[in-house]
Amino acid sequence: xxxxxxxxxxxxxxxxxxxxxxxxxxxxxxxxxxxxxxxxxxxxxxxxxxxxxxxxxxxxxxxxxxxxxxxxxxxxxxxxxxxxxxxxxxxxxxxxxxxxxxxxxxxxxxxxxxxxxxxxxxxxxxxxxxxxxxxxxxxxxxxxxxxxxxxxxxxxxxxxxxxxxxxxxxxxxxxxxxxxxxxxxxxxxxxxxxxxxxxxxxxxxxxxxxxxxxxxxxxxxxxxxxxxxxxxxxxxxxxxxxxxxxxxxxxxxxxxxxxxxxxxxxxxxxxxxxxxxxxxxxxxxxxxxxxxxxxxxxxxxxxxxxxxxxxxxxxxxxxxxxxxxxxxxxxxxxxxxxxxxxxxxxxxxxxxxxxxxxxxxxxxxxxxxxxxxxxxxxxxxxxxxxxxxxxxxxxxxxxxxxxxxxxxxxxxxxxxxxxxxxxxxxxxxxxxxxxxxxxxxxxxxxxxxxxxxxxxxxxxxxxxxxxxxxxxxxxxxxxxxxxxxxxxxxxxxxxxxxxxxxxxxxxxxxxxxxxxxxxxxxxxxxxxxxxxxxxxxxxxxxxxxxxxxxxxxxxxxxxxxxxxxxxxxxxxxxxxxxxxxxxxxxxxxxxxxxxxxxxxxxxxxxxxxxxxxxxxxxxxxxxxxxxxxxxxxxxxxxxxxxxxxxxxxxxxxxxxxxxxxxxxxxxxxxxxxxxxxxxxxxxxxxxxxxxxxxxxxxxxxx
Numbered sequence: 001x002x003x004x005x006x007x008x009x010x011x012x013x014x015x016x017x018x019x020x021x022x023x024x025x026x027x028x029x030x031x032x033x034x035x036x037x038x039x040x041x042x043x044x045x046x047x048x049x050x051x052x053x054x055x056x057x058x059x060x061x062x063x064x065x066x067x068x069x070x071x072x073x074x075x076x077x078x079x080x081x082x083x084x085x086x087x088x089x090x091x092x093x094x095x096x097x098x099x100x101x102x103x104x105x106x107x108x109x110x111x112x113x114x115x116x117x118x119x120x121x122x123x124x125x126x127x128x129x130x131x132x133x134x135x136x137x138x139x140x141x142x143x144x145x146x147x148x149x150x151x152x153x154x155x156x157x158x159x160x161x162x163x164x165x166x167x168x169x170x171x172x173x174x175x176x177x178x179x180x181x182x183x184x185x186x187x188x189x190x191x192x193x194x195x196x197x198x199x200x201x202x203x204x205x206x207x208x209x210x211x212x213x214x215x216x217x218x219x220x221x222x223x224x225x226x227x228x229x230x231x232x233x234x235x236x237x238x239x240x241x242x243x244x245x246x247x248x249x250x251x252x253x254x255x256x257x258x259x260x261x262x263x264x265x266x267x268x269x270x271x272x273x274x275x276x277x278x279x280x281x282x283x284x285x286x287x288x289x290x291x292x293x294x295x296x297x298x299x300x301x302x303x304x305x306x307x308x309x310x311x312x313x314x315x316x317x318x319x320x321x322x323x324x325x326x327x328x329x330x331x332x333x334x335x336x337x338x339x340x341x342x343x344x345x346x347x348x349x350x351x352x353x354x355x356x357x358x359x360x361x362x363x364x365x366x367x368x369x370x371x372x373x374x375x376x377x378x379x380x381x382x383x384x385x386x387x388x389x390x391x392x393x394x395x396x397x398x399x400x401x402x403x404x405x406x407x408x409x410x411x412x413x414x415x416x417x418x419x420x421x422x423x424x425x426x427x428x429x430x431x432x433x434x435x436x437x438x439x440x441x442x443x444x445x446x447x448x449x450x451x452x453x454x455x456x457x458x459x460x461x462x463x464x465x466x467x468x469x470x471x472x473x474x475x476x477x478x479x480x481x482x483x484x485x486x487x488x489x490x491x492x493x494x495x496x497x498x499x500x501x502x503x504x505x506x507x508x509x510x511x512x513x514x515x516x517x518x519x520x521x522x523x524x525x526x527x528x529x530x531x532x533x534x535x536x537x538x539x540x541x542x543x544x545x546x547x548x549x550x551x552x553x554x555x556x557x558x559x560x561x562x563x564x565x566x567x568x569x570x571x572x573x574x575x576x577x578x579x580x581x582x583x584x585x586x587x588x589x590x591x592x593x594x595x596x597x598x599x600x601x602x603x604x605x606x607x608x609x610x611x612x613x614x615x616x617x618x619x620x621x622x623x624x625x626x627x628x629x630x631x632x633x634x635x636x637x638x639x640x641x642x643x644x645x646x647x648x649x650x651x652x653x654x655x656x657x658x659x660x661x662x663x664x665x666x667x668x669x670x671x672x673x674x675x676x677x678x679x680x681x682x683x684x685x686x687x688x689x690x691x692x693x694x695x696x697x698x699x700x701x702x
Contacts, residue, residue, distance in 0.1 A: 002112025028085040099300035103291040113138030115254035122246040162540035165203040177571035183250040192267040202589025205274040210234035225481035229561025236285030240336040274347035282356035315394035348385030355392035376407035420492035457542040476555030487558030517669040580673040638701040661701040
């Protein structure tokens with residue numbers, strides 16, 4: 001499928017459509033040509049009578065020769081533009097089948113297009129290469145020299161060494177405070193320039209919110225409550241093989257986006273940072289009426305259909321559920337994943353609303369979904385990390401039971417909720433809290449899994465940031481245009497006595513910062529990684545971009561459409577916290593990677609941990625402490641860890657340290673910086689320790 005260069009100036013084009021009557025291929029190698037005036041036209045069939053001449057089964061294919069290498073002058077860079085643009089015009093039987101959606105007046109993009117030409121500047125619909133507003137075309141770059149990876153290979157990090165940082169590509173360097181040259185802000189090159197910050201933060205992998213090409217102006221196609229916003233998060237994929245065109249620097253276009261994405265990956269790999277992609281195969285950005293590609297090529301193959309006035313099944317919350325377990329669509333998904341591994345050297349994927357991919361084309365959940373199994377078994381993807389968001393918007397909730405094949409890790413939403421509730425002081429949570437930080441054995445052991453199958457997180461792109469989690473009781477989403485109806489209501493947040501930042505007392509602010517440190521320490525101490533590495537281990541903690549300095553979205557827990565300060569990383573705020581909160585945050589992340597007791601391949605045995613608790617059913621107790629024992633872990637020493645969610649001090653009796661050692665303080669979130677975190681250990685700890693209210697403590701035997 002897709003375009004394959006052959007010979008001196010030939011290209012073979014192949015397209016799947018089981019329903020089309022006629023297919024016309026339009027090719028443009030002059031950058032000034034418009035969609036209605038192609039440079040070449042290739043017919044797959046004669047119009048009258050219907051007579052396919054280049055078709056095998058349901059694959060339409062044609063070779064065109066005479067396509068020049070190099071296609072004119074690029075109006076942005078002044079260089080020779082090697083892009084060849086193309087698209088399809090397709091008609092179907094008359095009358096159409098009830099599920100058909102033919103658009104013979106629309107130039108459709110190839111589902112396998114490696115590049116997309118169109119808008120070149122984010123949010124500027126006039127910034128197009130050929131001035132043709134509203135038209136996007138498939139594109140291929142024939143003359144691009146092979147990218148020089150300079151011998152840089154993927155880091156191949158062990159899962160126990162991963163701390164994943166969820167990053168919004170545009171928002172990371174969009175703000176002027178980033179110090180990035182203006183033409184590079186919000187681009188792949190901007191991310192590359194900030195690799196050192198990621199290293200300083202203790203991050204060992206980035207998870208990029210969607211970078212497959214999408215239409216950031218989708219909300220403006222028609223009048224609606226969201227038409228004042230731009231899609232910044234990108235969860236509306238239009239092309240599964242093409243990098244986001246507007247993430248190229250200086251509006252340089254799709255070929256530059258491809259090169260610069262590779263430069264970003266190479267730079268991050270040079271710094272020991274893996275690159276994971278958040279991918280959306282559960283639906284597309286075509287919407288219910290917008291034809292871009294799949295809808296006008298073979299609607300009932302690519303989408304799940306139903307008999308109603310709303311013909312598209314909706315398990316995604318966005319409509320048009322992608323029909324991933326159809327053999328043709330399954331092949332597209334696998335080809336797309338392989339493309340990003342082979343061509344762009346990415347290290348893994350997080351699959352949005354993955355439970356949608358566990359349904360057959362009627363929407364029925366499958367025990368062994370073919371596409372999920374094929375991804376797990378594919379040899380090209382064998383080195384990749386695979387993370388599922390194991391639920392969908394149709395009620396299929398699979399946390400702890402997602403089809404696994406010993407390959408798939410899962411976003412553990414139950415972990416998130418339990419940590420939030422214990423931190424804010426809810427009662428009756430000691431048992432569940434202990435289970436979550438020790439690997440969620442109640443969910444994973446019963447399904448023959450390991451702690452590393454749980455991906456632990458407290459915050460993510462959707463929902464409150466860590467700072468808003470301790471600053472707001474209720475979401476504040478009115479800026480989204482939906483009267484506050486959007487976004488989750490069950491946030492398990494607490495404002496500590498004052499809603500929002502404005503007017504909060506110094507005492508309230510101090511408690512909030514301490515609570516943020518507490519939750520970050522809980523995450524970094526949770527068991528979810530393997531001591532004995534195998535390429536299939538998946539356990540790791542995930543943190544959210546901006547939480548390292550306390551980013552606030554003003555209580556908005558659904559900022560998908562705000563191309564402004566609500567999402568943009570504030571580099572000035574980072575500098576203000578560098579010597580205090582950021583020091584603690586990054587130090588704990590690095591300490592987790594360095595200390596082998598903070599993650600195990602198997603669930604904790606009796607001799608691995610001592611829980612200092614004799615009343616697990618005490619509904620009023622909000623204090624928990626335990627010791628992780630060093631059993632030949634490289635001499636790092638036992639760890640004593642305590643969390644106090646009471647409003648009062650707890651005078652804790654410490655267990656005797658192992659023979660020949662004494663307890664040294666690593667972290668006490670109640671102390672001012674730099675005493676709150678001393679990675680080398682602070683000596684002088686006695687037989688008891690007064691654990692502060694809303695505090696966390698870590699000691700190490702040395």
